[in-house]
Amino acid sequence: MTDVRPVEALRALAHPMRMRILGSLRLDGPATSAILARRLTTDSGQTSHHLRMLHKHGFVDEAPELGRGVRGRERWWKAAQPTTTLPGQGDELMTALNRAAHAVWSDLAETFHAQDWPAPWQEAAGFGDQAIRTTPEGLAALRAEVRRVIDEHDLGPDAPGAETVVLAVQAYPYRTAE
Template sequence: MAANPGNPTPPPGGWPAGIDPARDLILTPRRLRGLVHPIRVRLLNLLESDGPATASQLGRRIGESSGTTSYHLRILAELGFVEDDPEQGNGRDRFWRTPYRRSGFSFRSPDDPGDDETIGLGIQYVRLSVDAANRRAMSFVDSLPSRVEELHTMPWTFSEISIEVTPEEARALSAEVTAVVHRHLRAAGAPPRGDGAERAVFQFQLLPDEEVTP
């Protein structure tokens, strides 16, 4: 795995909370060319969260043929987002992996202030990411009828709280929440802990309230 994914210069305020530029890939608007496609974003997310996989395995996860996933994986490889995993390949099955730990996106790099085209790509990428988060949330909601016996005890939660913060306070809050969550991170492809822990996803949004009445 690459020690440094060739990241750009950080902005004055630093990278978003939780990003380690030595191990993580920092996406900026210009670096999104070729990536902003629903299938490619999903494939990249799966490889980052679950570790190496073949095109067939990934295809089953997202409901696409192995031919379709192979095509998009080759494009991702040409762009440097994924690579062959020689430790997993056996001559018959080709495994893919990411050459970094995880990726994060920022509009704030001084090396890439963005233009109309690349800022548009950034907005598309954010939209795809939000759509993916919503899909995960609705998948859980759809599972509730099968969880009737555990509804009164399960720890999973949705919440929305109105707050008031300055930009500096918002950055500090994001860093604090991220630090807490990172204590529970799992490595991609790691086996189950075996102590009753189950895999979960933490979704965190800190946004200006666009519905406030002027």
């Protein structure tokens, strides 16, 4: 994200539709604004606008190698990075970003529950929480280890019987309200 202040980039990302677009490009692959509009049940004008904002701040790149269509007007887009990891800052912008991320994750969970998945997938999927006591350094090490374990369990796109699974990992200190 060169020539852009991180705050501006975060502000651009702190919109549920932009997060959904970025997620779709990562999970479903490169697309045009029209393809994204169909995937996300919106219109291509909206997706075009949001793609330009994401591109301006380095979250998506054009994918000219995928072609320009018969009239030379198609613009293909792809995610610029495989993941987005942000520090858990407590300012107003991070609060907006967290709200947008939670809305997208909630949509993913609702979509899973609305679909007819086989019993093994229903039993394996889910969420949970666990409280631990650690230091900032310990939490950073834990997050790095979780990323390593996730990478270890990624079977790749051609693994038989494998499906794409979205993991939302959150880790925040907690204090009891007094």
